[in-house]
Every structure is written in structure tokens, then in C-alpha cells.
Amino acid sequence: MSTRRVRARRGEGALLREEILRAAEDLLTEAGTEDALTLRAVARRAGVSTPSVYLHFADKDALVEAVCMRVWDELGRLFTGNLGGDPFLALGRCARAYARFALDHPVQYRVLMLRPSAAPGVPPAAETAFRHMVAAVAACVETRVFEGDPEELALGLWSAVHGCVSLLIAQPAFPWPRDREALIDHIVRQAGFGAAVYSRLPGTLPPSKELAARLDEFGARLAAVPDEPSRRQSSP
Template sequence: MKSHSPDPATPAAGAGRARNRRGEGVLLRDEIVAAAERLLEREGTEEALTLRSVAREAGISAPSIYTHFADRDAILDAVLDIAFERLLRLVTQSTEGVSDPVERLLAGCHAYVRFGMQDPARYRVLFGRQRAGRPGAGSPVDMSDLPEVWRRRLDAFMVLVSGVRACVEAGRSASTDPFADASTLWTSLHGAVTMRQFVPGFPLPPLERTVDDLVHRIALIQS
């Protein structure tokens, strides 16, 4: 009986994922990031992300990750970029077509807290990680001093600054420093999200009412 040699185009059993063809490197990189996002969403913590777990989720060998990412933190940075882009898109989409500046500011703030409540794992990665090189308490920082990557990631915050400034220009806010008041508002919104995530069952007021109160008080909204 004539024997048949294996088809060279068919990977042997147990050989793992086939090598990407020329031009498919970007696709593999996207697969790695998507695998990390799925793990983060499923496990709810960034500790679940290891090179081995991401490789297993993506169906590739762990060493092949190094072609695209230097280490686990590089994968997390890619996940961060996507999450910040998603946050910016949600905030900007929520304000489209809203002509009243106060209502526009409220819409953006509500979108922010919805993101935090509906996507808690990604939210914790965005704002819960301890990062090296941050300024000490009380040290003023100019946005231009931040690395370019962080200026881009904070575009959603700049939408908040613009929202407070628009209220001032329309005579609807008594703020004399929209940047500082937007910073305080962001901090307070973050606290509202974090309290509900980490202190479940505490008798806090409804989140929508909390957001409305924070915006009116901190942005010094005038009726």
C-alpha cells in the first residue's frame, strides 16, 4: 500500500498556531491584545494577565508574544490605549447634538461614570494602577510636562475642561479656573464610582443624583 507523506501545508497535531504569513503580524498583535482584553473582562483583575495566560487565550506560544510586546506591561499599555479611546468615544458621543452647555457637561459626566460602573475591570486598570514617576502630593503639573502618550490618553479629561469652560462662557458657571474645577470634578466622579465598586451595600444616594449634584456644586453652575 502506497504511503502518503504529510501535506506540508497542514500543521502536525499539537504543533500549535501556524506561523503568520507575511503581512499578518499586525493581525497577530491585535489577537494578543484582544486576548488580554477578554481575560481582563472575564477575570476582573489585571493579575490574571500573564504572558502565559494571554498566549493560551490567543492560541499561540508564549515566546511568539515577544515579536510584538517586550513584556506583560507592554500588553497592558496596549489595553490601556484602547480603553482610553473607548472612554473618549463614549464621552464625546454622549455630548453630540446637546446644545445647552450645562446639559452637555452633565451628559459627559454621566457617560464617564457609566463606563466605570459597566466596565469595572478596565476602569481599575485605567485609574487603579500605581505608576512610577508621578508627582508628589501638592506638586503642580502642567499638562505639557506629561509624556505625549498620557496627554493623548487624557483627551477625555480635556473634554471635561472644555465643558466647564463652555458653561462659563455662556454665563452658566461662576468658575474662575475651569481646569482646576474640572480636575476636582473628575476626582469626585472617580470617588463616586470607586465607592460603589468597593463599598457595596453602603447607603449611597442614587448615582445619577450624585453626578448631578457634583456637577452643579463643583462646576459652580448657575441657573
């Protein structure tokens, strides 16, 4: 691993970039924290001198961001792969996929989403994630299961899912329920129905106890009609 790397041929200097990224990625996932991502450690692992990193990355932050971004297009695939069918169900699948993705790449997620971006402007990570969410929500607005501005609705859903995985990632010592998958399921459905119900609320509502009674009645009315018995469930 620490054998000195053979110099790249002319015109193939960019090869080093890839090797540095790989070395950095390995360091990150092996150590499980971005503190292990030292320029010196990365360079050593790539079999190269430390300042060589600067041939391909402006500074350390650029390297870290590039490393974390490497995994991010997987998120796009997860989203598009989960579209299709009932939009409300698809949205739920997308949200769950998003959460699973975050938990599968906790370090990358934390670096990209839980830190003030070094570069100014909207970080591409947040941009793409949000765009996908908005698209899935817009489809639900189309079928009228949601009502209102897709971006506004998506912000609520995104907040819920992002909040949940952020807490899971940043507070691992918290007494979480054993079944993370079930927790995420719970959060996603709760947020999904919140979005569905919220836009239909009248400005004025009854006080709590009366509201509770009407909600009870509502639950019964939501059940599937008997002529669609095959469907397991239709909630996100």
C-alpha cells in the first residue's frame, strides 16, 4: 500500500485524481469519521507525496466534498428506481430509500448535509435530493392526494426524513427503538399523512377533545373499500 506509485504517463495525470479519491474513500469508511481523512494519510495510502493532492484538489475541503459526492449519484438511481405505480406509494418508497441511503453512508451524509458547506451557493447534494423529492411530491399533487405547492410540501417531508436520519447518525447513543427500519417507516407515514391532511385544513379548528373525536371518525372512513382487497396498504 505504501509502495511509491509509478509516475503517470504524459497526459494521464488525472489518473492520480482517481487513486486519491479511492484512498480517501477507503480511509473514511474504514475509520468511520472524517477526522481520519488527513491529507498526509491520503497521500501515503495513494503512494504519493502530500502536496501532490493539491495537483487535483484546491484544498482539503474540496477533496472531502469530492469523496462524499462520489456516492451521491446512487441516491438519484434509488429515487428513479422507486418511481412508478401509485404516486403516494412511490413517494413513500423514495423517502425510505433516502433514509436507507443516508444510514448506509453516514459519514458522507453528515459531511454533505450536516455541515456548513465550505463552498458558497447551494451544495449540489442538497439540490439533487430536494429536486427528486419535489418531483415525487408533484406526482402526488397530480393525483390530488396532496394539495398545494409541491416545494412547500416537499420541504415538510424532507425535514421529517432528514431530521430522523440526522438524529440517528449524530446521536447513535440515544435509546433508539431496536428496529430502525420500523422507526423510519413510522416517520415517513406520519409525515406523509401530515402533508396530505395539512393543506386541507380549514383555518379554524375545534379544541383538542372535539378534534380527537372527529379524528377517530376519520380513521374509520379512511379504510379501503371492500372491492380492493388485494392491496396490502396504500400509505407512504
